[in-house]
Amino acid sequence: MSDKYSTSRALLERARRSLAGGVSSPFRAKLPVPLYCADARGSRLTDVDGNEYIDYALAWGPLILGHCHPELVEAMRRHAEMPINYGAQHRLEIDVAEKIQELVPCVERMTFTSSGSEAVHVTCRLARAATKRPLILRFEGHYHGWFDSILWSYRATAEQLGPAGAPLAVAGSQGQPANESQNLLIAGWNDLDALESLFARHGDQIAAVITEPILCNSGGIAPKPGFLEGLREITTRYGALLVFDEVITGFRVGLGGAQQLFGVTPDLATFGKAIAGGATLSALGGRQEILELLGNGVAFGGSFNGNPVALGCAEATIRTLSRDGGQPLRHAEQLGERLKEGIRQAAKDAALEVQVTGHGACFWVHFTSAANITNYRDTLADRRDLLDRYLRLMLDEGILLLPEGRVYLSAVHTEADVDQTLEAVRRVFAQLADG
Numbered sequence: 195m196s197d198k199y200s201t202s203r204a205l206l207e208r209a210r211r212s213l214a215g216g217v218s219s220p221f222r223a224k225l226p227v228p229l230y231c232a233d234a235r236g237s238r239l240t241d242v243d244g245n246e247y248i249d250y251a252l253a254w255g256p257l258i259l260g261h262c263h264p265e266l267v268e269a270m271r272r273h274a275e276m277p278i279n280y281g282a283q284h285r286l287e288i289d290v291a292e293k294i295q296e297l298v299p300c301v302e303r304m305t306f307t308s309s310g311s312e313a314v315h316v317t318c319r320l321a322r323a324a325t326k327r328p329l330i331l332r333f334e335g336h337y338h339g340w341f342d343s344i345l346w347s348y349r350a351t352a353e354q355l356g357p358a359g360a361p362l363a364v365a366g367s368q369g370q371p372a373n374e375s376q377n378l379l380i381a382g383w384n385d386l387d388a389l390e391s392l393f394a395r396h397g398d399q400i401a402a403v404i405t406e407p408i409l410c411n412s413g414g415i416a417p418k419p420g421f422l423e424g425l426r427e428i429t430t431r432y433g434a435l436l437v438f439d440e441v442i443t444g445f446r447v448g449l450g451g452a453q454q455l456f457g458v459t460p461d462l463a464t465f466g467k468a469i470a471g472g473a474t475l476s477a478l479g480g481r482q483e484i485l486e487l488l489g490n491g492v493a494f495g496g497s498f499n500g501n502p503v504a505l506g507c508a509e510a511t512i513r514t515l516s517r518d519g520g521q522p523l524r525h526a527e528q529l530g531e532r533l534k535e536g537i538r539q540a541a542k543d544a545a546l547e548v549q550v551t552g553h554g555a556c557f558w559v560h561f562t563s564a565a566n567i568t569n570y571r572d573t574l575a576d577r578r579d580l581l582d583r584y585l586r587l588m589l590d591e592g593i594l595l596l597p598e599g600r601v602y603l604s605a606v607h608t609e610a611d612v613d614q615t616l617e618a619v620r621r622v623f624a625q626l627a628d629g
């Protein structure tokens with residue numbers, strides 16, 4: 195290994211003597227080299243060794259305005275001079291809630307939380323309370339946070355998953371009580387027939403179906419035409435609720451989220467990540483009569499809920515993203531589409547088997563011979579060895595990617611970033627093709 199990263203490596207060694215695993219979130223330990231960051235502006239990040247990168251990791255998605263966006267810095271500066279938390283009501287809560295209500299189709303009422311995991315947790319509780327049913331149906335490969343009740347069949351192996359026709363519930367972690375899975379049903383995604391048969395057997399027990407509307411966490415996979423509409427129809431027919439986990443897609447694939455993009459309105463939706471441009475905020479919203487159960491039988495709380503700093507960042511982020519009829523998000527998507535196409539072309543020129551899937555603002559690169567990737571199981575054929583080499587070579591080229599090949603674009607990436615990235619991709623693919 196080159197010692198281009200020697201300071202990062204030395205700091206990681208030091209960190210391991212105080213921080214569990216040396217990192218604040220175990221997912222981060224998996225980058226080819228867990229980097230220590232020194233600074234970042236716009237789409238560029240610098241590490242402690244002085245290496246500069248074009249940042250397509252964007253803190254795992256939240257930085258929709260890139261690093262240190264002036265509007266966000268100004269919001270933080272203003273709020274730095276004001277009380278950090280009231281633990282009580284203030285006007286900004288209403289301002290931001292009204293804005294989100296205006297933008298997101300399903301949001302008749304909403305509430306703020308601090309992390310995506312927490313937002314999903316309270317959403318599932320609400321769904322069970324509203325329907326008085328126990329089961330949540332979730333799909334293989336989808337990520338809805340790390341809580342015991344939902345972290346099942348996420349990154350499981352083919353052997354663990356069991357037969358496609360009868361998927362097993364696979365715990366995502368040691369220490370998860372096995373009986374948590376009794377409150378779940380597991381299904382393959384993008385398969386309405388499988389869903390029909392699960393509903394035929396358990397329909398009167400299913401409180402909700404939860405889905406990422408685009409499978410951003412495992413492959414960047416689009417819903418098949420009609421799939422989300424089918425979910426809407428089946429859940430309505432059986433009196434179950436439909437939950438879109440828009441923690442990634444919200445304020446990224448459009449101001450109204452994936453529900454607006456696909457024209458399918460869920461009963462409930464969760465938001466996080468980009469909603470506040472990187473500040474600690476998440477939210478959930480949906481039908482009025484369901485949300486109004488909060489505090490009326492459904493317990494919920496949070497010391498940091500609705501704190502002014504996070505809401506100031508959300509206000510600045512949403513205001514900035516809303517300019518010119520939402521042009522900043524269209525910019526991110528269009529650049530991403532150009533990058534996707536360029537990667538496909540580079541793979542073709544290098545005679546490498548590569549698939550590029552997902553939305554322009556969040557997509558994946560797969561080293562696979564699979565012609566179609568429609569669910570998590572299809573991604574298991576990806577060549578991990580080639581991906582690891584690609585990630586490492588791209589890092590050496592100054593391109594920062596997430597450990598599974600996921601790519602996030604922001605509103606501040608530029609055409610020049612994409613040009614530079616495609617040149618790097620071409621060099622890296624040529625090396626991979628050489629073996």
Ligand SMILES: Cc1ncc(COP(=O)(O)O)c(C=O)c1O
Nearest residue numbers: 309310311337338339439441442
């Ligand atoms: C779709 C989805 N839901 C929920 C979560 C959990 O959010 P958080 O990491 O803020 O707890 C994530 C995080 O990546 C996510 O991608």
